[in-house]
Amino acid sequence: MMKVRILGFSGGFPTAMRPTSGYLLTYGDRNVLIDCGSGVLSELSKVMSPEKIDAIILTHWHQDHISDLGVFGYLLQMMKSDGFEIKKIPIYCPSEPHNIRARFETDPHFIFQTYDADSVLDWEGSRFSFYKTIHPIECYAVRVDYLNARFVYTSDTAYDPMLAEFVRDSNLLIVDAGALESRRKDKMIHTTPTEWREIYLKSGSKRVVLSHLIPYYDLSDTVAEASALGIWHFELPKIGVEYSVYGGQET
Numbered sequence: 001m002m003k004v005r006i007l008g009f010s011g012g013f014p015t016a017m018r019p020t021s022g023y024l025l026t027y028g029d030r031n032v033l034i035d036c037g038s039g040v041l042s043e044l045s046k047v048m049s050p051e052k053i054d055a056i057i058l059t060h061w062h063q064d065h066i067s068d069l070g071v072f073g074y075l076l077q078m079m080k081s082d083g084f085e086i087k088k089i090p091i092y093c094p095s096e097p098h099n100i101r102a103r104f105e106t107d108p109h110f111i112f113q114t115y116d117a118d119s120v121l122d123w124e125g126s127r128f129s130f131y132k133t134i135h136p137i138e139c140y141a142v143r144v145d146y147l148n149a150r151f152v153y154t155s156d157t158a159y160d161p162m163l164a165e166f167v168r169d170s171n172l173l174i175v176d177a178g179a180l181e182s183r184r185k186d187k188m189i190h191t192t193p194t195e196w197r198e199i200y201l202k203s204g205s206k207r208v209v210l211s212h213l214i215p216y217y218d219l220s221d222t223v224a225e226a227s228a229l230g231i232w233h234f235e236l237p238k239i240g241v242e243y244s245v246y247g248g249q250e251t
Contacts, residue, residue, distance in 0.1 A: 002027040002146050004172060005242040007043040011178040011190070011212040012064050014038045018239060020064035021212065023153060023174065027146050028124050030054050034142060034153055038067040041075070043239060050075055051086055056110075057128070058093040059155035060139035061100040069104060076109035092121065092128075094138040115140070131166040133157035136189060141166060148247025152205075156212060158188050159195040164202040172245045173200075174237070177210035180221055190214075193226035193234070200232055208234045 003026045008019030019039025024047065025032040031048065033040075033056045044050050050072060058066055069091075080086040088111050093101065095114040105112050115121070117140065121128035126146040133139045134157050141154040143166060152170045154163065156178075167173050178190035193210055200208055210222060219236060226234050 002144065002149055002151055002245040003242055004151055004174070004245060005047065006209075006211075006237045006239055007040045008035075008037050008239065009211040009213060009237040010037075010064070011176075011214045013215065014064075015215045018215065019043055020067065021059075021155075022068070024048075025144065025151070027126060030124060030126075032057060035059055035065040035155070036068045036072060037064050041068040041072055046240070051079060051084070051089075053089055055123075056089060056091045057142060058091060059142060059153070060094055060135065060137055061097055062137065062139075062156070065155070066100075066104075073104070073107040073109050080109070094140060096138045129166075131163065133163075134160050134189075143167070143170075149245045150247075151245050154191075156189070157191055159191050161199065161202075164199045167199065167205055168203045170203065170205040170207075171247065172207050172209070172243050173203075173205045174209045174211050176212040177222060177226075178212040178214050180217060181225055182221065183217070193222060194229060197226070197229045197232055197234075200234075206233065208232070209237050210234055211237045213237075 005024040007022035010018040010020045014020050020037030021035040022037050022040030023034045031054050033053050076086050090111045092115050117132045129143045130140040144151045150170045151172045152167045153174045156176050175196050176190050177193050179192045181192050181194050
């Protein structure tokens, strides 16, 4: 069984009660932080000491997915200087943009390793796979297979019908639904609920969480668009909600 806890889901910038992107994945004795946006460290601290994170996966280098990384490093520095035994935390990340990545690589408390769409990470019976999404900078969806369960987090992406294969048979699918059909533009960098329902129907995914929601869009508009499409298993995220992900089901 895997557990996925929502630490933040706001798209672009945080609000008073909604941090930007961050998810805590736990299975076996491993704690993996996926993205580390603004306010995520505070939410993480409610459930565990941040230094106990075993690995961090960054899906891309936009600020709403990495902005707490600097204070995370400072936390580790402070604890180490006060005599705590602190291990270095591996960070798996895209290689570009290099100028942003280079700002963090000097932090001695992290070990950076880049990945791409061909990379596979095998940890204690789990397998992490990656898919390059359609986004202004290098960005990847993350798929985690553990025992008979599958969890996918798409991170940021414009509509891409090829994602249906990557997310196929997901027990839990957290997606970028930061766009709305009512606000459609010529060039879209996020995906609408309507587009996700199309992918959902093709993929056989069990449950979809519509995430990366833009703060100045009304949540009711997202719900209205998704609900008008007929019956499908979608929901909006809530900070602090933890999903138990089993093969064949999720709670």
